[in-house]
Amino acid sequence: MLDPIYFDNAATTRIDERVIESMLPYWTTHYGNPSSIHALGRVARKAIEQSRKTVAQLIGASSAEIFFTSCGTEASNMLLHGAVRDLGVLHFISSPIEHHCVLHTLQHLHKQYPAVEVHNVDVLRNGHIDWIHLEQILDSLPLDVPKLVSLMHVNNEIGSLLDIERLARLCQAYRAYFHTDTVQSLGFYPIDVQKTPISFLMGSAHKFHGPKGIGFLYMNAKNPIHSLLYGGSQERNLRAGTENVANIVGLAKALQLAHEEMTQHRAHISSLKHYLMTELCDLEGVYVNGDAVDSHYKILNLSFPLLPSTELLLLQLDIHGVCASGGSACSSGVDVGSHVISALQKQDDSVNIRFSFSKYNTLAECEVVIARIKEIMRL
Numbered sequence: 001m002l003d004p005i006y007f008d009n010a011a012t013t014r015i016d017e018r019v020i021e022s023m024l025p026y027w028t029t030h031y032g033n034p035s036s037i038h039a040l041g042r043v044a045r046k047a048i049e050q051s052r053k054t055v056a057q058l059i060g061a062s063s064a065e066i067f068f069t070s071c072g073t074e075a076s077n078m079l080l081h082g083a084v085r086d087l088g089v090l091h092f093i094s095s096p097i098e099h100h101c102v103l104h105t106l107q108h109l110h111k112q113y114p115a116v117e118v119h120n121v122d123v124l125r126n127g128h129i130d131w132i133h134l135e136q137i138l139d140s141l142p143l144d145v146p147k148l149v150s151l152m153h154v155n156n157e158i159g160s161l162l163d164i165e166r167l168a169r170l171c172q173a174y175r176a177y178f179h180t181d182t183v184q185s186l187g188f189y190p191i192d193v194q195k196t197p198i199s200f201l202m203g204s205a206h207k208f209h210g211p212k213g214i215g216f217l218y219m220n221a222k223n224p225i226h227s228l229l230y231g232g233s234q235e236r237n238l239r240a241g242t243e244n245v246a247n248i249v250g251l252a253k254a255l256q257l258a259h260e261e262m263t264q265h266r267a268h269i270s271s272l273k274h275y276l277m278t279e280l281c282d283l284e285g286v287y288v289n290g291d292a293v294d295s296h297y298k299i300l301n302l303s304f305p306l307l308p309s310t311e312l313l314l315l316q317l318d319i320h321g322v323c324a325s326g327g328s329a330c331s332s333g334v335d336v337g338s339h340v341i342s343a344l345q346k347q348d349d350s351v352n353i354r355f356s357f358s359k360y361n362t363l364a365e366c367e368v369v370i371a372r373i374k375e376i377m378r379l
Contacts, residue, residue: 003321004322005322005323005361006323006360006361007322007355007356007357007365007369008325008354008356009358009361010156010157010159010207010325010354010356012206012207012212013206013207013208013210014209015209015210015211016209016257018253019209019210019254022249023246023247023249023253024246026044026047026249030044033242034047034242035232035242047248048068049063051248051251054252054255055203055216055255058255058256059186059191059192059193059218060191060192060194060195061218065193065219065220066216067216067218067219067239068235068244069214069215069216070244071204071215072183072203072204073215074228075216076099076101076102078228078239079179079202079217080092080109081105081109082226083177083225084116085225085226086224086225086226087148087223087225089147089148090113090117090145091116091145091147091148092109092119092148092149093134093137093138093148093149093150093151094118094149094150094151095120095123095129095151095343096120097123097152097160097339098152098181099156099181099183102150102152103339106118119137121133121134121137121151123344126160126290126344127159127290127291127295127340128291128294129162138170138174141174143174148177148179148199149171149176149179150180150181151180152180152181152184153180153182153184153189153191154185154188155184155290156183157301157338157341158290158291158295158340158341159290159291159296159298159301160290160294160295161294161296162180164180164196164198165195171197172197177199177223178198178199178200179198179199179200180198180200182201182202182203183202183215184207184296184299186203186207186255186258187203187207187209187254187255187262188208188258188298190262198218198220199219199223200217200218200219201217201218202217203215203216203218203251203255205247205254205255208254209254209257209359210251210255211247214247214251215251216251226238227239229241261359265359266297269298269358269361270297272363273297273298273300273355273357275363276300276355276366277292277302280373281302283374283377284305286302286303286304286305287302287303288300288302289303289341289346298356298357300356300357301354301355302352302355303348303350304350304352304353304377305350306350306351309378310351310377313353317353317369320376322369322372324353324354325353325356326338326352326353338352355369
């Protein structure tokens, strides 16, 4: 059986061998509990704190502002609940195309706290937010009322890019906390919280060739929130529970490698996206969902005409050994359509496929995918 062509890197990525090597000692030799005061425990604690320092330096933060979590979803839940409970936020400004870890949490907070209001910014057909509408929402709220803007840096389904520098300035002007979901952008775009004042952001290692089950929350020291989990003093009392030392080490190593090799991998991945997009958009009825230019270089969401031959296009690609996606991996198994695509106000019936690329993909794989799609569409 031939190896599959993996074009679903927005869902998860293949772990880098160098990351695995960095993790191995903490499963075998340095297996101590980092809360223990003996030698093995101190080795584990040192590894965690060095990893924290590495992550902090890569985003321009201080080590005290980095908190390890199990994933980006946990980090989002932690900060959004904390914003209401500890910062007194009653007004959230978000959008209908956010990841469900934000959308569903805000829905829950509105039910739990009737005073909480969620204001959704209009989304343009190209997948970008309506800046005029955003400022109108902010302008309608009193300056002295605590509020938080939660908008993702890169949309996980269509790849639309948010100008976080512009949004940070706007939030400062209206005295709003600024949270941005950077799960898809960390390791692919430089982010410096010293230059771009962000209140909260988060990352997930498996999106940049690290291990699954580990993420982190950046929390600006001016905006302290309290723990969502109780039972221990780990992560400076913000997250109880024994730390996953090997995965924390792996996260830091993966993010470090991503930053060191960002320029070369960006050029390679961009060329793959451009080639696949150009070739497939030459086919009748195929077009890009979102913005073909101002979007993440690793994400390409295409709309195919709804035909008898394309109705089960995703399944047929899978049969041909091509791994792609119909949208967010977090909605797998739930056939309710994409909330992101719906928000673009598309008028036609179509089949939408997300292709997402990594440093491990090749031009030859793109050529195979193009040939397979033409064969399926009987062109």
